Amino acid sequence: MEQQLLVAKSENSRLNAQLTEMVKIHETEMAKERLETEKYRMRFERLTEDHSKLSKLNAELEEKLLTAVESLQTEKALLLDELNTLKKKFAEAEKRIKDLTVECETYKKDCRVAAELLHADPSQFLPINVGNSSSTSCFWLHFAHNFLSNLVKFDCMKRKLVIFSHRPHLNSASSDDPLLPTPAHYLLPTTFPPIALYSSEPLNPPPRDNKGDLQLTVLKRNDPILEI
Secondary structure, eight states, X not given: OHHHHHHHHXXXXXXXXXXXXXXXXXHHHHHHHHHHHHHHHHHHHHHHHHHHHHHHXXXXXXXXXXXXXHHHHHHHHHHHHHHHHHHHHHHHHHHHHHHHHHHHHHHXXXXXXXXXXXXXXXXXXOOSSGGGHHHHHHHHHHHHHHHXXXXXXXXXXXXXXXXXXXXXXXXXXXXXXXXXXXXXXXXXXXXXXXXXXXXXXXXXOOOOOSSOOOOOOOOOTTSOOOOO
């Protein structure tokens, strides 16, 4: 019995030693697992914090993007409105240019008539009224001559004033000299009364008296014409 008891005690000691070693091993492994768990917990916390920051930044960027899109849409609408306005103004300007072109052609025709009136002899006008034909033609000839003379003087004076205002360093004595030649092209109003007729033959020529005082003929094509 004693021998069996000794064997049991030795076996018990051996088992206790094995158990102690196993406890140490498990405690070591548990410590490692705790360290790994702590490491993963800290990493998870960092990832969670980064995710919250990124979510906040994403929300701010999305808000800025929506604001930029709204601003661009508003600007696009304004540009489209301005483009439509400019198209309307362009169409009006084209219409105005066409009207001015037609008006310019009318002025040119009137200027040719005025030039022929200035170069024609009063006896070559057809009378508006046969009773006072000579006085009427002379009156309009004098009117055309005075109108063109005043127009030339006014244009020359205006050109001199414009050039003088751009050249302040010049002497006042130099203003007496002509700065520009007299312009060669002028426009007359369409209300100027043309009474000369273009025809190679006279229309309803008045009868001549015995003394031959009144000689009314029509202005011919080959007469000299002043270019306006």
